[in-house]
Amino acid sequence: MQHAIEAEGLVKTYGKGPKAVRALSGVGFAVPSGTVFGMLGPNGAGKSTTTKILTTLSTPDSGTAVVAGLDVAKQPGAVRHAIGYVPQKPCFDPTATGRENLTLQGHVYGMPGSDIRSRGTHLLERFGLADAADRITKTWSGGMQRKLDVALALMHRPRVLFLDEPTTGLDPEARADMWAEISGVTQADGVTVLLTTHYLEEADQLADRLVIIDRGQVVAEGTPEELKGGLDGDAVQVELADPGQQEAARRAVAAVRGVGEITADGARLHARVGNGAATLPGLLAALDGAGVPLASVTVARPSLDDVYLRHAGRSFHSADRAGTEVAA
Amino acid sequence: MSATMTSAAPAGTAGGQRGPALRHAVYLTGRSLRILRREPVYLAFTLIQPMVWLLLFGALFERVADLPGFGDTSYLEYLTPGVVVMTAMMSAGWAGSQFIDDMQRGVMDRNLTSPVSRGALITGALAYQAVVTVVQSLIVFGVGLLAGARYDGGLAGVLVVLLCAVLLAVIFAALSCAVALTLRSQESLIGVSQFLTLPLAFLSTVMMAPALLPGWVGTVARVNPVDWAARASREALLGNPDWSAVLGRAGLLAALTLVMAWLATRAFRAYQRSV
Incomplete structure (x- = not known):
C-alpha cells in the first residue's frame, strides 16, 4: 500500500545542557494514502512536535520523514x-471576508485567478459558508471560523492535510458538524488526513488507523477496533472512598475469578474482566469482605481510554493534566 | 488524484514560483492596506500625537523662534518637517505588533508551512509602513501649511521630506519587526518602542535649532537617524538648499535602512529556527 506519510526514528530535543527537554525519542509511523490517520496523546506527549516536523516548521535532530513522496528535510x-x-x-x-481570505491563500500558492474564484466559491458552498462569504470573518461564529481554517488549508488542493486539534474549543454542535466535514474530506478531495487530537472520542470516530503517542514515543498503533480488540472483555473501574486502601483493594480484586489485568491510578482501580455483568457481584462481595468502602463502580465496553491506560500505564486524563502542567 | 501525483509538486504551481517574492510582498501589502481602508480610524489615532506637537507645542513655543539660531523662519515652519519625520518614526515603531498577532494566532505557522516567500513577509510589512507613512506625512505637512507655514523649496523639497519620512519609517519598522520576532510579546514591544522613540525625538534638532542644543545633545544628534531626517527635510524646503548636505543625510538614512532590513530578516530566520 502507498504511504502518504512515512516517519522514522524522529528525535527532537529543545534547549541544551541540563535544561534540555526531549520532546521526541524515536517516533515513527506510516500513513496509508487516502485515509484519516489519528495521532492521539495527552498534552505534551509530542504530537505538536511531530506535526511541526512533518509540516516543515521544524527540523528533527535525527530521523527521516517523507510526506507525499517528498523528503521534508531535502525538499x-x-x-x-x-x-x-x-x-x-x-x-x-479576522479583518478580511471569507472570500478575501481564500483569495489571498490562492495567490500565495500561485493559483491562476479563474481557478481561485471557482475553487473559493466551491469551498464556501461546501462548508456552508456561502451566505456569509462576503462578511468580515470576525463576526462569524466559532464553528464557521474553524471551517474557514479548514477551507483555507484545502484551497490549493493539497495531497496531505494536517489537522491539529481541529475541534478544540468548539461547542458540541459545531464539533459534530466539523466531524462530518472531516470524514467526508478524504472522499471529496482525495487527500490523506493526519488528525492530531487529544479527544479519544474524536480519534475513535474519525480515524481509520491511529497511533497513541506518550512521552515522545509511539506506544500503540492500529485501527481503533484492533486496539480495543487487543483488550480482553470489559473494563471495570472502581473508585475507592479512601485512596490509602489501594493495596488492600487490589489484593481483593485480584483474587476474584475472571479478573485479568489490574491497573491502579490513585484512588481508581481499573480491572479487565471477561464479562462485566457476570464478574461484578463477586468483585463487589470481595471488596466488601476486605472492608474497602467504594465511592463508585462503573462497567464499560473497552474504549480507547482503556487502550491508552494499557499502553501508557496511566489514565489518559491524569497524563493530560500532567502534560498541561509541564507545558504551563 | 493522490495516485497520479504522489512524487512531484503540481506542475502548474511550480511554474508560478519564479520570482514569487515580489508578488507575495504585493499581496501581503495589499492585505494590510485593505485593513487600513476598512478601519481608517487607526490612521486617525496615529495622527493625534503629531497634531498635539504641531498645533499645541508649535503655539506654546512660538516665541522660541525669536532666538538667534532659528534664522527668519517662524517656529511652526521650523517644527513642521521635524514633526513629519517624528510621526513616521513613532508610528513605525508599532509595525512589529502585526507579527506578534500572527504568532499568537496560527497565522505565522500557516504562513511558514506555505510556499509564501519568507522575504516577502518582511518586505510586505515594510512596504505597508512606507505607504502609510506617505499618507500620514502628507496630512501632517498639509496641516502645517493650513496653520500658516510657508516654504520656498517647492515640490522637490516636499518630495525630499516624503523620502526622508519613508526611509526613517522603514528603519524603525524593521527594528520593530526584529524586536517583535525576538521578544514575541506585545508588552515588550511597547516597552522597547517607548523607551527608544521619544528620547530619540528629543535628542535631535526636531524641536530646537542646532546651534542652541546643549553640547552633548548635539553630539548624540549627529548619530541619530531622526536628526538626519529632520535636517535633510528642513534643508530641502529652503529656497536655495545645500543639496550635498541633503544627499549626505539621505544617503546615511538609505544605508541604515538596508542594515535594518537585513537585521529584520536575520531575526526572522532566528525565529524560524527556534520553532
Whole structure:
C-alpha cells in the first residue's frame, strides 16, 4: 500500500545542557494514502512536535520523514506545495471576508485567478459558508471560523492535510458538524488526513488507523477496533472512598475469578474482566469482605481510554493534566 | 488524484514560483492596506500625537523662534518637517505588533508551512509602513501649511521630506519587526518602542535649532537617524538648499535602512529556527 506519510526514528530535543527537554525519542509511523490517520496523546506527549516536523516548521535532530513522496528535510519547498495545514490556533484573517481570505491563500500558492474564484466559491458552498462569504470573518461564529481554517488549508488542493486539534474549543454542535466535514474530506478531495487530537472520542470516530503517542514515543498503533480488540472483555473501574486502601483493594480484586489485568491510578482501580455483568457481584462481595468502602463502580465496553491506560500505564486524563502542567 | 501525483509538486504551481517574492510582498501589502481602508480610524489615532506637537507645542513655543539660531523662519515652519519625520518614526515603531498577532494566532505557522516567500513577509510589512507613512506625512505637512507655514523649496523639497519620512519609517519598522520576532510579546514591544522613540525625538534638532542644543545633545544628534531626517527635510524646503548636505543625510538614512532590513530578516530566520 502507498504511504502518504512515512516517519522514522524522529528525535527532537529543545534547549541544551541540563535544561534540555526531549520532546521526541524515536517516533515513527506510516500513513496509508487516502485515509484519516489519528495521532492521539495527552498534552505534551509530542504530537505538536511531530506535526511541526512533518509540516516543515521544524527540523528533527535525527530521523527521516517523507510526506507525499517528498523528503521534508531535502525538499521542504515541494512539501509545502503538497500539504495543507490547520494549526491548533485560528489562522484566518479576522479583518478580511471569507472570500478575501481564500483569495489571498490562492495567490500565495500561485493559483491562476479563474481557478481561485471557482475553487473559493466551491469551498464556501461546501462548508456552508456561502451566505456569509462576503462578511468580515470576525463576526462569524466559532464553528464557521474553524471551517474557514479548514477551507483555507484545502484551497490549493493539497495531497496531505494536517489537522491539529481541529475541534478544540468548539461547542458540541459545531464539533459534530466539523466531524462530518472531516470524514467526508478524504472522499471529496482525495487527500490523506493526519488528525492530531487529544479527544479519544474524536480519534475513535474519525480515524481509520491511529497511533497513541506518550512521552515522545509511539506506544500503540492500529485501527481503533484492533486496539480495543487487543483488550480482553470489559473494563471495570472502581473508585475507592479512601485512596490509602489501594493495596488492600487490589489484593481483593485480584483474587476474584475472571479478573485479568489490574491497573491502579490513585484512588481508581481499573480491572479487565471477561464479562462485566457476570464478574461484578463477586468483585463487589470481595471488596466488601476486605472492608474497602467504594465511592463508585462503573462497567464499560473497552474504549480507547482503556487502550491508552494499557499502553501508557496511566489514565489518559491524569497524563493530560500532567502534560498541561509541564507545558504551563 | 493522490495516485497520479504522489512524487512531484503540481506542475502548474511550480511554474508560478519564479520570482514569487515580489508578488507575495504585493499581496501581503495589499492585505494590510485593505485593513487600513476598512478601519481608517487607526490612521486617525496615529495622527493625534503629531497634531498635539504641531498645533499645541508649535503655539506654546512660538516665541522660541525669536532666538538667534532659528534664522527668519517662524517656529511652526521650523517644527513642521521635524514633526513629519517624528510621526513616521513613532508610528513605525508599532509595525512589529502585526507579527506578534500572527504568532499568537496560527497565522505565522500557516504562513511558514506555505510556499509564501519568507522575504516577502518582511518586505510586505515594510512596504505597508512606507505607504502609510506617505499618507500620514502628507496630512501632517498639509496641516502645517493650513496653520500658516510657508516654504520656498517647492515640490522637490516636499518630495525630499516624503523620502526622508519613508526611509526613517522603514528603519524603525524593521527594528520593530526584529524586536517583535525576538521578544514575541506585545508588552515588550511597547516597552522597547517607548523607551527608544521619544528620547530619540528629543535628542535631535526636531524641536530646537542646532546651534542652541546643549553640547552633548548635539553630539548624540549627529548619530541619530531622526536628526538626519529632520535636517535633510528642513534643508530641502529652503529656497536655495545645500543639496550635498541633503544627499549626505539621505544617503546615511538609505544605508541604515538596508542594515535594518537585513537585521529584520536575520531575526526572522532566528525565529524560524527556534520553532
